[in-house]
Amino acid sequence: MNRLEVLSPDGVPEVRAGDDLVDLFLTAIDGEVEVADGDVVVVTSKVVSKAEGRVRSGDRDGALAAETARVVARRGPTTIVRTRHGFTMAAAGIDASNVELGSIVLLPLDPDASARALRATLRERTGRNVGVIVTDTAGRAWREGQTDMAVGAAGLLVAEEYAGRTDPHGNPLAVTAPAVADEIAGAAELAQGKLAGRPFALVRGRADLVLPAGEDGPGAVALVRAEGGDLFGFGAREAVVRALAGDPADRRPFGAPASADELADALRLVTGADVRLEDGGLRVAVPHSGAWPGAVAALAFAHGWVVGDNQDPNVAHLLPPGP
Structure with missing residues (x-):
């Protein structure tokens, strides 16, 4: 026993x-x-x-920025962040309970x-x-x-x-x-x-x-999982926004680069493109120019790839990340 x-x-x-x-x-x-x-x-x-x-005077909103490494998701008044410690928590773990009124407790x-x-x-x-x-x-x-x-x-x-x-x-x-x-x-x-x-x-x-x-x-x-080691580095809405924004600092939370086959499948599904493996990268021929460059670039970014130099507005060359 x-x-x-x-x-x-x-x-x-x-x-x-x-x-x-x-x-x-x-x-x-x-x-x-x-x-x-x-x-x-x-x-x-x-x-x-x-x-x-x-213990600090004030409220959560006033202390949140200093305790936040990056925002993971927001829903109404709730903000989920990754803290400086690496924890993913609501309001960075800042607590306003079991403390004097008008005060907050930081981790x-x-x-x-x-x-x-x-x-x-x-x-x-x-x-x-x-x-x-x-x-x-x-x-x-x-x-x-x-x-x-x-x-x-x-x-x-x-x-x-x-x-x-x-x-x-x-x-x-x-x-x-x-x-x-x-x-x-x-x-x-x-x-x-x-x-x-x-x-x-x-x-x-x-x-x-x-x-x-x-x-x-x-x-x-x-x-604590390493940054990018989890499958949900951003909330669902935030992932869309961050992929479209394409900030290089956001690459790590998206995780390890995807395989060429995985990215190719996503490109075909979203854009209807003709995707072929070419010179270690992907050649993407988009049937409608309106789908390029935004959708292709966002998909490449979210999958850890980069867009190469291109002269044809209907063709994109995507390259895997360097070492």
Whole structure:
């Protein structure tokens, strides 16, 4: 039988800039449970940010630009962005809840560094080797509601690697890699709640994920897909706009260049063009000049190709990107 315990203490006071989070945590659990080797201590990013002085006066809109690497999508009042950390989140994770009216809380500057500092201090004061996760709440593109995820981690395997193993039926596992740090974050949130004033949790039962003392591991940043590594670098509407605009800075979010066959199929579907492979590129003869250059150029850009020099208004030469 496998058992997972999640304990979240009551009685944590309002956190202010400069507060000692480890002291607050140990005081809250005193008399209830003792920290043990292999435990995972979970801390919300909200209190980490408060302790680190990341509270600001104002509203989300006023702080959004400085916390944004680029906009992924907009729908009415909601803006989804990629943050400086690499997270894709609504309003860059800026929070106006559980904070004084007229104030907002920004994400920690470096959540992994925050987790490492907390882990080291817990080791110093308790003599125990634990993992630490800093969490925040995020939505999911294809599901309603939100769940907590790891934005910072230390001393923990953040993902289990099953590729190369086989299941009990003998089937090979190719890409299975449970994001266990996110799973622990979600389990902790069930005990913490959103309005109960319980920013800490202690998770017991997965000591196998905790790294030896002195090894902090890759951190939660290891769970962030590289720019262009996901299939949805822009929202649906935004992808159309960015492809038509053709800003070179937007090439990376569209991902790796497509094959010649994939681009050729898209060109035929959209423009009805005669597309042929020619000299390592594509020769595109568009039957209606109105479809060129806009549609062909936009398709080439979105697929990672470039438009070569051309003298004929009805013929385009598309080239794969250089090395």
